[in-house]
Amino acid sequence: MSGLVVPESETDANTLLDLLTNAPFSVPYLGQTVDWIHRSVQQDAELRHLPLGVAAEALQRLNAYAAGSGSGAGELAQRLADARHAVTAVRHDHYIGMAIGQGDSSGAARIHRGAEVRKVAAAVGRSRVVAGPTGTVVVTGRTSGNMAFRPVSPELAHQVKIAAREREGEAVRRSRAVRRVLAQHVRMVDWSEPATVGVVVDSRHETVSVSWWESQTIDGSSLWIEGGVRLLCTAVLSDQGYAVTLAPNGTLHVSA
Incomplete structure (x- = not known):
C-alpha cells in the first residue's frame, strides 16, 4: 500500500483524519473524497460492528484509495505521508516557537499548542520538517527563515x-x-x-x-x-x- 502504515491508535487515526481534512489539496475534490469516505464509515458503523474504530477504518479505505489509480490518488498518498510524518514528529502538547534565520528578529518566542504545530508540519510537507532527538521540530521556509519549535512543560x-x-x-x-x-x-x-x-x-x-x-x-x-x-x-x-x-x-x- 505504497509504504503507508495503519496508525497504532485510534487517537493517532483521529489526528490524521483531522490533518487530512485541513490539508491544502491542489484540487478541491480530494478534500470532498476524504469527507465522503469518513462519513460512509460513520454510516456503516451505525449498521454493523467494525473491527477497527471509525477513524482507523476510514484511514484503511483512504490507504486503499491512495494505493489505487483513481483520480488524485497520488496526491492523497503524498498528503497521507505528510500527515503521518507530522504525527510522528510532533508528539508534545506545548512548544515554544522562535523564528530563526530572518533579517527581522524582533518577534519574541511564543507558545504553540502541539495541534497547531502538527497542522503546520502537515501542510508544508515532510521534506521541510525535521525533528531532532530532543523533540525540537524545525520547519524550513521556502523563501524566508525557518521556525524552530522546542517542547516545553505545561508549567513553563x-x-x-x-x-x-x-x-x-x-x-x-x-x-x-x-x-x-x-x-x-x-x-x-x-x-x-x-x-x-x-x-x-x-x-x-x-x-x-x-x-x-x-x-x-x-x-x-x-x-x-x-x-x-x-x-x-x-x-x-x-x-x-x-x-x-x-x-x-x-x-x-x-x-x-
Missing part, C-alpha cells in the same frame, strides 16, 4: 504565556504613548477620511511599529523617506528616550 508554557500577555499589554501602552508624541510633530492618519495620508502607529504582539500610509495613487514614499518624515519620527522618539530601529520593510520599530 503557562509562564511564557503570562509573560507574553504582559509584554503585549506594555506594547499597547507604548503605542498609545508613541502616537501622542508623534501627533505633536507629524501628520497622523485619520481613518475617517476617504483619502487619508499620514503616519500610522501600530502594535502587534510585543512590537510597536511606525509606518506611513498613503491611500492616493501617488507615491507617498517621497514624504516618508525623501521628505524626512521618517527621520523626524526617529529623532522625536529618540529624544523621548525610545530605542528606534529600522526594519527591513522600511518601518520603524520602537522599544522602551
